[in-house]
Amino acid sequence: MIAAPETAQAGAALLDVRGISISFGGLKAVQNFSLALPKGGLYGLIGPNGAGKTTCFNLLTGVYRPSEGAISLDGVPLVGRKPYEIAEAGLSRTFQNIRLFGELSVLDNARLGAHVRGRHSFFSTVCRTAFYRGQEAAIRERAIELLAIFKLDNRLQEQAKNLPYGDQRRLEMARALATEPKVLLLDEPAAGMNPQEKKELAQTIRGIRDRFGLTILLIEHDMGLVMDICERITVLDYGQIIAHGAPSEIQKNPKVIEAYLGAE
Amino acid sequence: MVRVTHLIEQARSKQPSRLVGVGATLWPMVLAVAVGLLMYLLVGPAIGQFQSKILLVIGINIILAVSLTVVNGFTGQFSMGHAAFMAIGGYVAAGVVYYGSLKLFGDMNFAGGRLSHVGAADFVGPLIGKGDFLFLAATLAGGLFAALAGWVVGLPSLRLRGDYLAIVTLGFGEIVRVLLQGTQSQIQPWEAASLGKDAPVWKLPLMLGGPQGFNLLPTYTTLYWVWLWVVLTLVVVYRLKNSSEGRAFLSVREDEIAAQAMGVNVTSYKVRAFTLASFFAGVAGALFAMDIGAINPTDGGFQRSFDIIIMVVLGGLGSISGAVVAAIVITLLPEVLRDLAQYRLILYALALILMMILRPQGLFGVREVWDLALFKKIFRRGGDA
Amino acid sequence: MTQFLQTLTDGLTVGALYALIALGYTMVYGILKFINFAHSDVFALGVHLSIVIASILGIKALGDTGTPPWYMGALVLVLAMLACGAIGFLVERLAYKPLRSAPRLNVLITAIGVSLLFQNAGQLPWAFGVSPRAWPTLLPDGELFSIAGVKFRLVHAVVLATAIALMLALQYLIFKTKLGSAMRAVSFNTRTAALMGINVNGIISFTFVVGSMLAAAGGFLYGVYYGGQMKQTADSMWVMLGLKAFVAAVVGGIGNVRGAVLGGIMIGLIEFFGVQYVSDQYRDAYVFAILILVLLFKPEGVFGKATVEKV
Numbered sequence: 001m002i003a004a005p006e007t008a009q010a011g012a013a014l015l016d017v018r019g020i021s022i023s024f025g026g027l028k029a030v031q032n033f034s035l036a037l038p039k040g041g042l043y044g045l046i047g048p049n050g051a052g053k054t055t056c057f058n059l060l061t062g063v064y065r066p067s068e069g070a071i072s073l074d075g076v077p078l079v080g081r082k083p084y085e086i087a088e089a090g091l092s093r094t095f096q097n098i099r100l101f102g103e104l105s106v107l108d109n110a111r112l113g114a115h116v117r118g119r120h121s122f123f124s125t126v127c128r129t130a131f132y133r134g135q136e137a138a139i140r141e142r143a144i145e146l147l148a149i150f151k152l153d154n155r156l157q158e159q160a161k162n163l164p165y166g167d168q169r170r171l172e173m174a175r176a177l178a179t180e181p182k183v184l185l186l187d188e189p190a191a192g193m194n195p196q197e198k199k200e201l202a203q204t205i206r207g208i209r210d211r212f213g214l215t216i217l218l219i220e221h222d223m224g225l226v227m228d229i230c231e232r233i234t235v236l237d238y239g240q241i242i243a244h245g246a247p248s249e250i251q252k253n254p255k256v257i258e259a260y261l262g263a264e
Numbered sequence: 265m266v267r268v269t270h271l272i273e274q275a276r277s278k279q280p281s282r283l284v285g286v287g288a289t290l291w292p293m294v295l296a297v298a299v300g301l302l303m304y305l306l307v308g309p310a311i312g313q314f315q316s317k318i319l320l321v322i323g324i325n326i327i328l329a330v331s332l333t334v335v336n337g338f339t340g341q342f343s344m345g346h347a348a349f350m351a352i353g354g355y356v357a358a359g360v361v362y363y364g365s366l367k368l369f370g371d372m373n374f375a376g377g378r379l380s381h382v383g384a385a386d387f388v389g390p391l392i393g394k395g396d397f398l399f400l401a402a403t404l405a406g407g408l409f410a411a412l413a414g415w416v417v418g419l420p421s422l423r424l425r426g427d428y429l430a431i432v433t434l435g436f437g438e439i440v441r442v443l444l445q446g447t448q449s450q451i452q453p454w455e456a457a458s459l460g461k462d463a464p465v466w467k468l469p470l471m472l473g474g475p476q477g478f479n480l481l482p483t484y485t486t487l488y489w490v491w492l493w494v495v496l497t498l499v500v501v502y503r504l505k506n507s508s509e510g511r512a513f514l515s516v517r518e519d520e521i522a523a524q525a526m527g528v529n530v531t532s533y534k535v536r537a538f539t540l541a542s543f544f545a546g547v548a549g550a551l552f553a554m555d556i557g558a559i560n561p562t563d564g565g566f567q568r569s570f571d572i573i574i575m576v577v578l579g580g581l582g583s584i585s586g587a588v589v590a591a592i593v594i595t596l597l598p599e600v601l602r603d604l605a606q607y608r609l610i611l612y613a614l615a616l617i618l619m620m621i622l623r624p625q626g627l628f629g630v631r632e633v634w635d636l637a638l639f640k641k642i643f644r645r646g647g648d649a
Numbered sequence: 650m651t652q653f654l655q656t657l658t659d660g661l662t663v664g665a666l667y668a669l670i671a672l673g674y675t676m677v678y679g680i681l682k683f684i685n686f687a688h689s690d691v692f693a694l695g696v697h698l699s700i701v702i703a704s705i706l707g708i709k710a711l712g713d714t715g716t717p718p719w720y721m722g723a724l725v726l727v728l729a730m731l732a733c734g735a736i737g738f739l740v741e742r743l744a745y746k747p748l749r750s751a752p753r754l755n756v757l758i759t760a761i762g763v764s765l766l767f768q769n770a771g772q773l774p775w776a777f778g779v780s781p782r783a784w785p786t787l788l789p790d791g792e793l794f795s796i797a798g799v800k801f802r803l804v805h806a807v808v809l810a811t812a813i814a815l816m817l818a819l820q821y822l823i824f825k826t827k828l829g830s831a832m833r834a835v836s837f838n839t840r841t842a843a844l845m846g847i848n849v850n851g852i853i854s855f856t857f858v859v860g861s862m863l864a865a866a867g868g869f870l871y872g873v874y875y876g877g878q879m880k881q882t883a884d885s886m887w888v889m890l891g892l893k894a895f896v897a898a899v900v901g902g903i904g905n906v907r908g909a910v911l912g913g914i915m916i917g918l919i920e921f922f923g924v925q926y927v928s929d930q931y932r933d934a935y936v937f938a939i940l941i942l943v944l945l946f947k948p949e950g951v952f953g954k955a956t957v958e959k960v
Contacts, residue, residue: 061525062524063521063524063525082524082529083521083524083525084523084524084525084526084527084528084529084530087524087525087526087527088527092525092526093525095522095525099519099521099522099525100518100519100522101514101515101518101519101522101523102518102519103514103518104511104514104515104518108511108514111508111511112511112512112515112523112526112528113526114271114508115508115509115511115512115526115527115528116526116527116528117270117271117272118271118272118275118508119272119275120508120509120512122509122536122540125503125504125507125508125509125510126499126500126503126504127285127288127289128284128285128288128289128503129282129285129288129289130279130280130281130282130284130285131275131276131279131285132285132507133278133279133280133284133285134274134275134276134277134278134279134280135271135272135275135278135508136507136508137275137278138271138274138275138277138278139271139275139508141274141278142271142274175526176526179526179527180270180271
């Protein structure tokens with residue numbers, strides 16, 4: 001149904017972040033953060049609490065504007081664009097502190113994601129033109145298809161706020177996928193899940209990556225999950241990158257161990 | 265970008281015949297005319313003159329409450345100046361009808377047909393008169409000017425959140441009132457032959473009666489016109505709510521940051537909500553002015569805005585049928601509770617406070633009457649039997 | 650020049666009144682982050698309660714012989730403040746407290762409800778009725794002195810002095826007492842304040858009481874300054890007055906106590922100079938034009954600081 005995206009130029013990073021920084025008051029929340037995410041990559045971003053991981057996501061998605069540095073997605077510069085333009089350009093995300101549209105149904109949450117890919121006008125909406133009907137049907141079909149991946153298609157009409165915690169996280173992913181991103185940013189997707197759920201989640205994340213040819217960057221505290229699925233990992237501490245490499249390298253890196261366990 | 269065209273292509277493949285779209289566009293108009301005729305020809309005469317008047321006011325209040333639902337319910341902005349848009353629409357329409365009659369027909373008298381004549385039975389003349397076209401044009405002009413004002417007021421919502429915006433809309437309403445009070449006195453009907461003839465057209469929009477209000481307007485508003493617009497308003501707002509666009513409006517209310525992250529241009533949707541709501545408020549104003557035969561600067565003040573807010577809040581911010589029910593109840597209540605007139609607003613005030621504490625989602629929440637469990641139960645039982 | 654100085658005197662005095670009301674808006678906003686829409690009605694109540702209290706104390710309206718001794722006026726002021734403080738306490742406990750964790754919109758709607766309740770309950774025959782009521786004579790209407798033709802009346806002095814005294818007292822309360830630091834702590838971060846053992850509900854109630862008392866004082870001084878007939882509680886002029894004070898609070902940076910004082914005086918001056926030198930007709934429009942401009946270009950207020958929403 002949903003086709004794989006156009007292949008980016010070989011070698012070039014799909015999401016290219018170069019030296020972005022931001023401070024709040026005197027606090028340098030993120031300093032000189034860089035990342036080259038190749039197409040199809042599944043990378044991780046880890047670090048102790050308050051290291052600036054979510055702030056990085058907020059910088060990438062335009063919630064905050066970096067004071068310096070550049071971000072480009074598939075060659076398109078993103079700094080200075082509004083969050084909705086960035087979503088349109090193909091960068092979607094989930095939120096650490098779940099931000100679903102609580103009063104809306106599961107189906108509507110997913111359908112809202114697809115809104116950005118549609119063509120809308122007041123006229124076609126109010127007159128219910130033939131094109132409008134076709135588009136609504138297509139949006140509905142896609143939404144249900146995505147919800148099925150996350151096993152949510154049996155509770156389409158339930159209000160999102162009434163879902164159990166784990167399902168809310170899954171719904172956020174389905175909603176983000178409905179925007180047809182090139183790059184998906186997952187902010188602690190496994191938070192609050194039990195080991196069994198985490199295992200399934202790992203499979204699902206790999207599954208959607210392969211199925212949609214996605215590129216994924218995820219923030220996660222569960223080291224088992226990160227080490228299991230991420231190809232490369234970036235470690236942040238006090239807003240600065242302290243290590244970058246394959247999981248096996250990261251596990252052995254003394255700086256990382258120090259950041260997590262404290263200096264001896 | 266391949267995938268962008270993809271949804272569109274999938275949409276095209278699922279597209280039904282164009283005729284379906286044409287049909288969907290036309291039937292509400294037919295229905296609107298049919299309901300209008302039904303109300304005017306059958307219901308009105310059947311219930312009597314006094315009750316007809318109430319039915320007419322109910323219709324105007326439904327238009328006001330349902331349109332405000334778009335702003336306060338769907339997008340979760342809080343406009344406290346809805347009556348100001350009504351006043352703008354009313355004044356524009358009144359000006360068009362009053363001075364339009366003067367310039368086109370030579371005087372300010374009623375020139376409509378039977379459909380626009382209050383008390384249909386004893387009217388001799390055509391079904392539709394030349395004045396009706398002027399009235400329809402005036403109603404649309406009122407709506408469009410109000411929409412323009414709504415667009416302007418929606419712009420501050422680019423930067424403002426919640427209660428700040430509420431205060432700005434309130435302030436806007438007061439500015440409108442002050443400006444209307446500053447207009448010059450109107451050309452009276454008996455001055456049509458003398459003053460009216462020579463008055464340059466560009467000066468007429470400034471002569472709207474000032475603090476005394478704009479009076480002695482020819483009255484065109486009948487049950488027919490009101491209920492025609494009620495049906496059109498309901499169809500437009502209902503279709504909007506149940507569409508991809510409508511979900512975008514609702515997402516703004518639910519969580520602006522998440523909506524932005526999903527590609528919804530939050531600002532644009534807020535402005536659209538204001539523009540659309542104001543259009544229908546303007547239409548309601550036109551109907552209101554040409555029903556009473558007069559409109560005052562104070563009609564746009566916040567007292568009236570509050571009345572509409574009460575309807576929308578009690579109906580459940582976002583529920584169209586809830587707003588309709590609340591508009592009906594709140595219009596009827598003063599008639600039923602004649603003796604308690606002085607306690608009426610106190611009751612509303614207490615209802616608002618208690619509602620927020622006990623049932624903050626309003627009577628129906630975002631849902632419609634037919635989504636309620638009780639309704640479903642009755643309906644299903646009926647279906648089974 | 651005389652004209653200018655006279656306008657300055659009047660603008661300053663009325664500005665001080667606005668500042669008193671603005672303080673109530675800003676204090677409540679600082680702590681609960683919502684616009685207490687009913688604040689202007691507490692102000693109107695302050696006016697009407699002062700009349701009632703004065704008549705209970707046997708002070709008659711203008712036209713009777715003589716003025717009562719000065720302490721009677723002070724007594725009316727104190728009693729009106731106490732009465733409004735009690736009303737503020739009740740409103741907070743009954744209407745706002747149950748909504749502590751509700752969305753801001755719900756609280757705003759409740760505030761509108763409270764406002765409507767006051768306006769219309771005040772109209773009832775057993776309350777203040779629907780016809781205007783005469784303000785009692787509490788002060789001799791004397792001219793204190795005049796410089797270069799500018800009249801400085803006794804009421805100017807009384808209003809300014811009382812307003813300034815109250816504002817200084819508030820400054821002392823907020824910045825120099827333990828209670829004040831608790832208020833600032835709650836305003837800064839309610840949850841942390843609760844963890845530090847501060848009785849948050851108590852502080853919120855206290856803030857409402859203080860805000861309402863200041864509004865009552867504002868109402869009393871309004872009566873003293875303008876005198877004559879006081880309109881009924883549902884008259885839109887009270888809401889307009891309240892809105893002007895709210896604009897003052899916004900201009901001063903909402904939540905900022907010192908800003909509210911400066912904002913109030915600024916609004917008073919702008920209004921009076923606008924009426925004097927531009928046009929009287931659009932009196933109310935100036936203030937809203939300022940509000941809209943400030944919100945569009947400097948929404949944190951002239952003296953406020955910007956905040957960022959946490960995602």
